[in-house]
Amino acid sequence: MRLPLVFISVLLCRGLAQSTVVDNYIASESPIAKAGLLANIGPSGSKSSGAKAGVVVASPSTTDPNYLFTWTRDSSLVFKVIVDQFTQGIDSSLRGLIEDFVGAESVLQQTSNPSGAITTGGLGEPKFNIDLSAFTGSWGRPQRDGSALRSTALITYANWLIKNGNASFVSDTLWPMIQLDLDYVQNNWNQSTFDLWEEINSSSFFTTAVQHRALRQGITLAQAIGQTSVVSGYTAQAENLLCFLQSYWNPSGGYMTANTGGGRSGIDSNTVLTSIHTFDSDAGCDDATFQPCSDKALLNLLTYVNSFRSVYSINSGIPTSQAAAVGRYPEDVYFNGNPWYLSTLGVAEQLYDALLVWNQQQSIMVTPTSQPFFALFQSDIAPGTYGSTTSTFSSLISSIKDYADGFVAIVADRTPADGGLSEQFDKNTGAPLSAVDLTWSYASALTAFAARGGFVPESWGAKGLTVPSICENNPGPTVSATFNVNATTVMGENIFLTGSVASLDTWSPDNALALSAANYPIWSITVDIPANTNVEYKYIRKNNGVITWESDPNNEVSTPASGTITLNDSWR
Ligand SMILES: *[C@@H]1O[C@H](CO)[C@@H](O)[C@H](O)[C@H]1NC(C)=O
Ligand SMILES: *[C@@H]1O[C@H](CO)[C@@H](O)[C@H](O)[C@H]1NC(C)=O
Ligand SMILES: *[C@@H]1O[C@H](CO)[C@@H](O)[C@H](O)[C@H]1NC(C)=O
Ligand SMILES: *[C@@H]1O[C@H](CO)[C@@H](O)[C@H](O)[C@H]1NC(C)=O
Ligand SMILES: *[C@@H]1O[C@H](CO)[C@@H](O)[C@H](O)[C@H]1NC(C)=O
Numbered sequence: 001m002r003l004p005l006v007f008i009s010v011l012l013c014r015g016l017a018q019s020t021v022v023d024n025y026i027a028s029e030s031p032i033a034k035a036g037l038l039a040n041i042g043p044s045g046s047k048s049s050g051a052k053a054g055v056v057v058a059s060p061s062t063t064d065p066n067y068l069f070t071w072t073r074d075s076s077l078v079f080k081v082i083v084d085q086f087t088q089g090i091d092s093s094l095r096g097l098i099e100d101f102v103g104a105e106s107v108l109q110q111t112s113n114p115s116g117a118i119t120t121g122g123l124g125e126p127k128f129n130i131d132l133s134a135f136t137g138s139w140g141r142p143q144r145d146g147s148a149l150r151s152t153a154l155i156t157y158a159n160w161l162i163k164n165g166n167a168s169f170v171s172d173t174l175w176p177m178i179q180l181d182l183d184y185v186q187n188n189w190n191q192s193t194f195d196l197w198e199e200i201n202s203s204s205f206f207t208t209a210v211q212h213r214a215l216r217q218g219i220t221l222a223q224a225i226g227q228t229s230v231v232s233g234y235t236a237q238a239e240n241l242l243c244f245l246q247s248y249w250n251p252s253g254g255y256m257t258a259n260t261g262g263g264r265s266g267i268d269s270n271t272v273l274t275s276i277h278t279f280d281s282d283a284g285c286d287d288a289t290f291q292p293c294s295d296k297a298l299l300n301l302l303t304y305v306n307s308f309r310s311v312y313s314i315n316s317g318i319p320t321s322q323a324a325a326v327g328r329y330p331e332d333v334y335f336n337g338n339p340w341y342l343s344t345l346g347v348a349e350q351l352y353d354a355l356l357v358w359n360q361q362q363s364i365m366v367t368p369t370s371q372p373f374f375a376l377f378q379s380d381i382a383p384g385t386y387g388s389t390t391s392t393f394s395s396l397i398s399s400i401k402d403y404a405d406g407f408v409a410i411v412a413d414r415t416p417a418d419g420g421l422s423e424q425f426d427k428n429t430g431a432p433l434s435a436v437d438l439t440w441s442y443a444s445a446l447t448a449f450a451a452r453g454g455f456v457p458e459s460w461g462a463k464g465l466t467v468p469s470i471c472e473n474n475p476g477p478t479v480s481a482t483f484n485v486n487a488t489t490v491m492g493e494n495i496f497l498t499g500s501v502a503s504l505d506t507w508s509p510d511n512a513l514a515l516s517a518a519n520y521p522i523w524s525i526t527v528d529i530p531a532n533t534n535v536e537y538k539y540i541r542k543n544n545g546v547i548t549w550e551s552d553p554n555n556e557v558s559t560p561a562s563g564t565i566t567l568n569d570s571w572r
Pocket of ligand 4: 521522
């Protein structure tokens with residue numbers, strides 16, 4: 001039986017323990033969330049009419065906002081939940097749906113779109129139409145987390161198939177798809193991306209972290225099925241990603257900066273979502289991968305939660321030791337900036353994951369970094385390790401469980417009587433807002449509830465990683481380009497080349513590359529330039545310090561995915 005909202009509030013007023021309120025909410029909301037999620041998956045979901053088999057509709061909402069599209073990120077997170085439920089034996093009826101997802105994604109991978117074709121950047125496309133055709137409107141693209149998250153969902157299924165004697169399906173069908181996605185990650189992680197909220201074009205913590213995770217899992221799978229040729233390349237870039245990941249930490253602010261661009265504080269739900277979507281209980285409280293119970297991730301959680309206390313009026317008067325409603329980031333103005341269900345549930349999930357590890361380890365370590373977090377529950381707590389026989393351990397476990405339950409209780413309180421979860425709830429009234437039946441909201445409820453119940457996701461290899469001391473970048477794939485220009489020169493005059501990419505010295509006349517006159521009047525140089533890129537360039541003459549540029553417009557070349565090209569120009 002589902003308790004109506006009013007009844008829950010009455011019970012709470014009458015002093016029913018919060019944990020009981022949360023137990024009751026989970027009992028009633030779990031089947032609703034599961035049904036809500038399945039209703040948004042084609043072809044037979046009741047709210048996804050028009051969606052092809054295996055396509056996840058972000059929300060059935062078609063106006064204000066129109067979310068009747070399929071996003072690779074959302075779909076992959078949703079299917080990770082489905083794959084987990086299937087592979088852990090929670091629901092054996094889901095296999096057909098997983099097979100539909102594999103089919104749909106194999107079509108989408110091959111669908112040319114505004115980000116490119118399969119080998120020329122198309123795997124960075126964030127969003128498609130629900131009939132599996134390309135979405136061609138303008139959008140924040142590329143978004144480089146989708147291919148990583150998709151491979152994580154597929155690898156989790158592949159690992160189950162191998163354990164269950166079906167390695168041939170993995171080698172024949174799943175691996176080719178996974179390799180496309182992971183090659184994309186390997187080659188492109190070091191280029192700018194739109195973040196998971198599709199607003200900021202820079203580097204993004206969530207994207208870097210899920211890319212790192214995907215490559216690590218991919219390496220293990222590749223070794224298991226004998227695809228060893230990818231291992232050294234993936235390993236090199238996984239190391240680079242792990243190194244780069246550390247750079248998002250802002251020690252003075254006490255949080256992970258969500259994006260390297262964007263001109264905001266950088267305090268963002270992005271980071272809490274990262275902790276839960278890269279949780280690996282084998283890694284304990286390791287801070288190199290920002291595990292949920294790591295000191296950095298806990299201080300980050302505190303900073304993030306507190307940033308919304310004065311921003312949303314529904315949080316007013318709530319003491320800092322108690323849960324608050326949280327949204328994407330405090331500066332948010334979308335729908336005037338409100339709490340999100342999936343963000344609030346994400347905080348609860350991070351804390352449940354942390355509790356799981358502390359209980360597993362039978363100890364809690366408080367460091368100077370995490371001390372402010374633990375001080376919420378015991379103001380005089382000192383850094384140190386508190387073992388399971390200490391009263392500090394048991395009192396922290398119980399207070400943190402209460403604090404975590406508080407976030408679910410807020411969501412329970414803001415869930416309408418029919419149990420539907422939209423995207424947001426109003427910062428002043430608490431009423432549901434924006435897209436209805438958001439598939440990701442339902443997925444976030446299911447994963448938070450599972451974490452509270454002690455669900456341990458499959459390890460992805462986060463244990464025992466060492467951060468490299470020097471971070472190397474990865475310029476990505478290049479092509480060898482020979483530039484030939486027919487230019488007649490006078491004595492003492494030489495020809496140089498510069499252009500729009502770093503390997504052409506980014507329009508610098510001073511550092512422009514000198515061409516050889518061995519085949520005069522043809523001047524030549526061969527340079528590695530980025531593949532799959534629209535490159536602009538110009539030749540310049542230099543004569544005793546006098547620089548003369550070619551006339552406008554710039555020369556242009558759209559480089560292929562690999563190989564060599566020769567450009568035959570005449571001085572203009
Ligand atoms: C292997 O798994 C695939 C995908 O789920 C399935 O279609 C196929 O029937 C399985 N093969 C065997 C022999 O079980
Ligand atoms: C590329 O990697 C280097 C080294 O970690 C880093 O400094 C730089 O910010 C990265 N750039 C992007 C766009 O990822
Ligand atoms: C994103 O940023 C990169 C690096 O600054 C830039 O080259 C690219 O054009 C930008 N993309 C968009 C769509 O603004
Ligand atoms: C270079 O350009 C000049 C003038 O247009 C032309 O006469 C000559 O044939 C060209 N040389 C080569 C090698 O293409
Ligand atoms: C430039 O000339 C070479 C042979 O001299 C030829 O192979 C190549 O296709 C030419 N490139 C273009 C872009 O026409």
